[in-house]
Amino acid sequence: xxxxxxxxxxRKELDQVLAAxxxxxxxxxxxxxxxxxxxxxxxxxxxxxPLLYDVGxxxxxxxxFLPDLMKAAKVIQxxxxxxxxxxxxxxxxxxxxxxxxVIGTCQGDIHDIGKNMVALMLQxxxxxxxxxxxxxxxxxxxxxxxxxxADIIGMSSLLTPSMPYMGDLIKRLEGLGLRxxxxxxxxxxPVTEAxxxxxxxxxxxxxxxxxxxxxxxxxxxxx
Amino acid sequence: xxxxxRLVDVLxxxxxxxxxxxxxxDMRLVPETMAELQAKYDIxxxxxxxxxPDDDALADRLFEAGLEMAEAIGVLCTDTGRRMxxxxxxxxxxxxxxxxxxxxxxFPDAHTEYKRLxxxxxxxxxxxxxxxxxxxxxxxxxxxxxxxxxxxxDLMIDGSLETVYGREGRSHSPWEVLLSWHExxxxxxxxxxxxxxxxxxxxxxxxVSEIGELTVTAADxxxxxxxxxxxxxxxxxxxxxxxxxxxxIHKTGSILHSxxxxxxxxxxxxxxxxxxxxxxxxILMQMAYxxxxxxxxxxxxxxxxxxxPDILRAIAPAQQALSRNTHLLNDVVxxxxxxxxxxxxxxxxxxxxxLAVSSGAAALIGPRSAAGTEPxxxxxxxxxxxxxxxxxxxGMSRAEANRLVAEMVARYKADLDQRPVGKRFDEVxxxxxxxxxxxxxxxxxxVKSELRELGLNLDSxxxxxxxGRSTTV
Ligand code: B1M
Numbered sequence: 001x002x003x004x005x006x007x008x009x010x011r012k013e014l015d016q017v018l019a020a021x022x023x024x025x026x027x028x029x030x031x032x033x034x035x036x037x038x039x040x041x042x043x044x045x046x047x048x049x050p051l052l053y054d055v056g057x058x059x060x061x062x063x064x065f066l067p068d069l070m071k072a073a074k075v076i077q078x079x080x081x082x083x084x085x086x087x088x089x090x091x092x093x094x095x096x097x098x099x100x101x102v103i104g105t106c107q108g109d110i111h112d113i114g115k116n117m118v119a120l121m122l123q124x125x126x127x128x129x130x131x132x133x134x135x136x137x138x139x140x141x142x143x144x145x146x147x148x149x150a151d152i153i154g155m156s157s158l159l160t161p162s163m164p165y166m167g168d169l170i171k172r173l174e175g176l177g178l179r180x181x182x183x184x185x186x187x188x189x190p191v192t193e194a195x196x197x198x199x200x201x202x203x204x205x206x207x208x209x210x211x212x213x214x215x216x217x218x219x220x221x222x223x
Numbered sequence: 224x225x226x227x228x229r230l231v232d233v234l235x236x237x238x239x240x241x242x243x244x245x246x247x248x249d250m251r252l253v254p255e256t257m258a259e260l261q262a263k264y265d266i267x268x269x270x271x272x273x274x275x276p277d278d279d280a281l282a283d284r285l286f287e288a289g290l291e292m293a294e295a296i297g298v299l300c301t302d303t304g305r306r307m308x309x310x311x312x313x314x315x316x317x318x319x320x321x322x323x324x325x326x327x328x329x330f331p332d333a334h335t336e337y338k339r340l341x342x343x344x345x346x347x348x349x350x351x352x353x354x355x356x357x358x359x360x361x362x363x364x365x366x367x368x369x370x371x372x373x374x375x376x377d378l379m380i381d382g383s384l385e386t387v388y389g390r391e392g393r394s395h396s397p398w399e400v401l402l403s404w405h406e407x408x409x410x411x412x413x414x415x416x417x418x419x420x421x422x423x424x425x426x427x428x429x430x431v432s433e434i435g436e437l438t439v440t441a442a443d444x445x446x447x448x449x450x451x452x453x454x455x456x457x458x459x460x461x462x463x464x465x466x467x468x469x470x471x472i473h474k475t476g477s478i479l480h481s482x483x484x485x486x487x488x489x490x491x492x493x494x495x496x497x498x499x500x501x502x503x504x505x506i507l508m509q510m511a512y513x514x515x516x517x518x519x520x521x522x523x524x525x526x527x528x529x530x531x532p533d534i535l536r537a538i539a540p541a542q543q544a545l546s547r548n549t550h551l552l553n554d555v556v557x558x559x560x561x562x563x564x565x566x567x568x569x570x571x572x573x574x575x576x577x578l579a580v581s582s583g584a585a586a587l588i589g590p591r592s593a594a595g596t597e598p599x600x601x602x603x604x605x606x607x608x609x610x611x612x613x614x615x616x617x618g619m620s621r622a623e624a625n626r627l628v629a630e631m632v633a634r635y636k637a638d639l640d641q642r643p644v645g646k647r648f649d650e651v652x653x654x655x656x657x658x659x660x661x662x663x664x665x666x667x668x669x670v671k672s673e674l675r676e677l678g679l680n681l682d683s684x685x686x687x688x689x690x691g692r693s694t695t696v
Contacts, residue, residue, distance in 0.1 A: 057462050059488070062487065062493070062524075062527070062533070064487045065254075065488040065489065065493060065496075066256040066486075066488060066490055067250060067490055067492070068488045070250050105394070107392075107394060107395055107396075108393070108394025108396070108431050108432050109394060109401070109431070109656030110456055110462070111488055113457065113489060113524070117524075135395070139623070159383075159394055159431055160357045160383060160384075160385055161383075161391075161392040161393055161398065161399065161402060161429070162392050162393075162431070163391075163395040163430055164391040164392075164393045166394065180571060189527065189596045190357065207525075218411075
């Protein structure tokens, strides 16, 4: 089969596997694809990314729902962990993960739906994500970032009185002499780009897709 | 119905129920149960279904699905990692003894909310206010007064504060004490200024954690006769902080109102899943919180509103399911995308009011204008409008309500993704006289004329008469 046709058939098959959340079949297909000569990057960029884009668009139109998105994410994560990551490591001696993001909802705030979407989108796009959940104090963010050797700290806030903790965290990083070690991204319904700038955050994410673009930029990749 | 024995029993279940991982609860138990029940009870709400269905069989099947959902899923306490579960007969006993009416507020402004049926001629209760929308501190009293002074507003619900004494507040900190006290100081001033000192007040809205509620109730700033709020976390979850509010509200003999916002396209699913979640969610709030009134606010994940066509199609049959099969006091929160000074807001409010009244809701809450997220983009005039439309719809058939809702939706549908947040309070009201501007009044009158032309009798006795015909339950 010519390459284009073969890739198209692969995408079709994988689309069904993502919809079914079949992690086993997913890893099997990824293995076969690499055996047939595709490099891990060709497979991810040429096959997975367009599918991901499509799944994301379908969710935006609410043709599919959050559990469907999670199912697709599980398949992709398993593929990455079990097939792509070891292949890249074997080839270049380096891991494929883009970087580590420690993410959570600020202190006193239990709104997590938007934060969960952001975490999910970061994961499927190749970031290692440590989700600290909700009601996370500035110090807990910092402790986790140190422990996980994070590149980025991501804070979500849906409440006016939980937003100030974002600025508090940045000041605390400065006070501890750690500001240069971590990039900080903030988001959530009441947070604006101007607010993010005012508190000295490195980036603002308007929605989950935008948050991924910004995190890529923060680690020096194209958005 | 609540009592000390039941409170202890609920807390026992919170410590002893089956253990489950939160991810398993969210990603497997909830979606799988929803899908199973949707198929088992043949719940289908196609994209072109009527906004206000006239299908009692569907409503009754939805009730059965919601009841079974409540039994199968229960409520997860994220602090103990355990599910609180109840059997079908325990649930039926509890909802059977729940009150069918409730008096809120104090003499001379106390108001009684009653259970209603679909197409009921009894007037719906109007709970007017910005529902948590943040407002600048200097406008807060005038904003709350703009609702309190509306004669058709039976109870008031507060907004949040952007700052406290000019400082940024912080949740779950000493600042929350100040925020909550300041809210009370200002809403009590607002009701005094409106000449309605006993008006029932909803919240404390700035009690993000348990701290605010504990402090204002303990010092009797927010007396037991007001309606105290406790959220249930979407979907079907609670935690120690929320259960602390519950225990405290019960021990102080206060009125408990609970609410939860199922998310469209979230773990409960689409139209059918949302409808089942509304029914099951209300039942579960009754079981876990022993609450007297409940509201569910199904929210669009991208626009933050409740007025999108698919959401309306879930609310109406779910409300009918609850009204036909229980005497629980269920309120409907209206969250439009439109803000003050826009026709969009009024069309959205009209659509959801007509839908809720004809489907048997006990009360309307809001409107939470501009999706509740745009600081200060709220005003009392939209609550007046909500009440006028609602009272004109008392006794309206579901078929007629459906016709009018469809007309309204057609007028605002294209605006939903445009965020027409309108203007801030001080641009649509004279903040000293606390009266709407000519411009905002003109827009309001125009939309009322449009509704009259469509056949809504906004000048009928029902819209102004304070005593509606009662329904025996
Ligand atoms: C790290 O980088 C990034 C980058 C981008 C990021 C990001 C991080 N985080 C988010 N993003 C961005 O990407 C996401 C995907 O596109 C987006 O995320 P969002 O989170 O914006 O969008 C979600 C996909 C969908 N949107 C949501 O999930 C929020 C919807 C609304 C209706 C809402 C909900 C659902 C809830 N609530 Co609450 N709630 C409201 C909201 C009003 C509204 N219309 O938005 C809001 C936020 N709530 C409010 C309030 C006051 C409260 N709520 C409360 C409770 C709840 C529920 C538990 C019932 C429920 C939350 C359930 C849950 N599991 O999260 C209480 C607080 C509880 C607490 N301790 O946190 C309580 C205090 C009410 C009370 N008195 O008890 C208001 C906040 C006002 C303010 N500015 O302070 C509010 C605006 C509604 C209102 N007017 O009352 C972007 O913002």
